[in-house]
Amino acid sequence: MEYLALSIGGLLFVAFLVVILDSLFLHAGAKMAGVRNATFGKAVKASIACALATLLLAIVFSWIPVAGTGVGFLIGLGLTILVLQASYSTSFGKAFLLWIFNVIAQVLAVILGAFLFSGVLAIIN
DSSP: OHHHHHHHHHHHHHHHHHHHHHHHHHHHHHHHHTOTTOOHHHHHHHHHHHHHHHHHHHHHHTTSTTTHHHHHHHHHHHHHHHHHHHHHTOOHHHHHHHHHHHHHHHHHHHHHHHHHHHHHHHHHO
């Protein structure tokens, strides 16, 4: 039972880490791209909306054999850019730049999460 609690706690921590890291990168990217009214609050909302959209699409398209991953990625890319464009009321080009910052943050968060989660597993064993 303690393994389950540690695993769930670790996953929640990684999810929190993803949102914070992504928000920081989105906020910095919005400032660098010259997006008007770029606030950290908007970055947090956009980060959560992008994560939920990506998660839902991954669940839906994982059921499609062979092409599901590619199709899910392309639709996820478009949907994430639309979410960023709507969140910041900005152009497609600036939203695409923000998406690049989003991807960088996601990769870093996954790497950090893997290290943290493997550390928790090492402690358990």
